[in-house]
Amino acid sequence: MDGRRGLCAGRVVVVTGAGRGLGRAHARAFAAEGARVVVNDLGVGLDGAPDADSPAVRVVAEIRAAGGEAVAHGGDVATNEGAASLVRTAVETYGGLDTLVGNAGFLRDRMLVNLAEDDWDAVIRVHLKGHFLPLKHAAGYWRAEAKAGRTPVARVVHTSSGAGLLGSVGQGNYSAAKAGILGLTLVAAAELGRYGVQVNAIAPVARTRMTEAVFAETMAVPEGPGSAFDAMAPENVSPVVVWLGSAACSGVSGRVFEVEGGRVTVMEGWRRGPGAERGGRWGVREVGETMLKLVARAEPPGAVYGA
Template sequence: MTQLLDGRVAIVTGAGRGIGRAHALELARHGAAVVVNDFGVSLAGEGTGESPAEEVVAAIVAAGGRAVANAADVADFADSAALVEQAVTTYGGLDILVNNAGFVRDRMLVSTSEEEWDAVIRVHLKGHFAMLRHAGAWWRAEAKAGRTRAARVVNTSSGAGLQGSVGQATYSAAKAGIAGLTLVAAQELGRYGVTVNAIAPVARTRMTEGAFDTSAMALPEDNSPVVAWLASVDSADVTGRVLEIDGARLTLETGWAHGPSAVAAVGADGGAGGAGGAGARWDARDVGAAVRALVAEAPAPEPVYGA
């Protein structure tokens, strides 16, 4: 029986534990050869000396699949380039990139240090960029050589990035950046046969345990079937989207969109310029009433997590 991902080659970052591990196992189960990346760090991003990727590889091979381990730091530009090269050299190409690696340094905004901010932004946002940059360059070269691949990227955002989360300003900013990066990458890489989507997974992992009651949360593997489909050839018509996965519930996030608007009717010199006419701009004294009218007309934003 043909499997969903037969003959396809995948990289999954941060795949030694939790959601990333579940993704790697699911992709392999559907026939993909998987490069299992994990830098081996603690929840806060500190080195542990462990090699959890090896255990995942062993599980995949024991089940009859194909996998190799990789311990690269995905936010290191040279390391991320070498990770892409490892997939190409080992398996003859690259079809799937699942960007999952990350850690948290939860802190209220006014208590967050510069080092904590830089570390979280680096692994989440720069890590996504670096992997996209090198994989995208390889796919572009393949397309220009007449070997366009049905390539798929699945990024990892979060409800914290889409709705915000109290005590997670840095993590929320990084995950919001990933959602924006997904939109741009989908447009820029589409010409090379690449689709780029993101998921906002909900799961009980070491990242969520301890922060709040996780007893009713979905398991990491509950997210992975969606990733497997997004990684398949069948998903070619879906790109630039963010999907929240909460157990059995799958939600298409709509994100930022233009809402109600108002147009200034006053000229820059204070004279009547006509609504939206040449030289028209807002008088500061009129802005408050206009903004309040727009807020009243628009739907209320979803509440920030923890508010």
């Protein structure tokens, strides 16, 4: 690993949830491109329960063994102090912060009628609050830098999901959290551009602990001649994240990219479709007849995962 001339040479990058899966792949990819990386992972199980080992420390060791620079952070980024200490770690260790990648999360899947309030709260907390609080503290740092005349070339990459874009049966809490991350991304892009910050999101499809049950039938690693490309490897997503986290993506903000295997797609989200204007208040029956006609002219919604 010699990132002295890499795309992110000299940049300081924070990756949350970077102990395994996608986060680990991102952290290693940033380091390979010359970034100094803060590897955050609370070290919990798939359901949020404490884990005895420290995956963040292991990833840091991997990066350093390859000649890169990294430091571990084990704080809970869904708490105000944990998120604040994450930004402090970057600034105090490496002298600044250039890129924030939000990736932390876990699952507690249930059908809606069986979904407990605690399971709703826990998933919303880790995914949505765990994206908001690091963003808030990073944005505060970047705003202060801009006001001091040191306008940053800052980047934020959030992690949503196809579940947030289309919904996913049995994942009402996860789908709501991931959809919320998309809304947060759009607002942040609009608010923070004046401070030199670009904010985008990805909707990745890859093999991780969180997706292995969902994609069990389609996630087999290819075998045999001509099968070197593993379409479900987390490492396939990281080039997109690294580019979005670099200075090279100037002018790209407020966008959502779906990334799967060797394919990347710009997702276009909610846009106004067919409409009708009456010039006054609708009657109930009249508006109903009009809405049926509008729905007939509109594009059908995408299929919900698992439906």
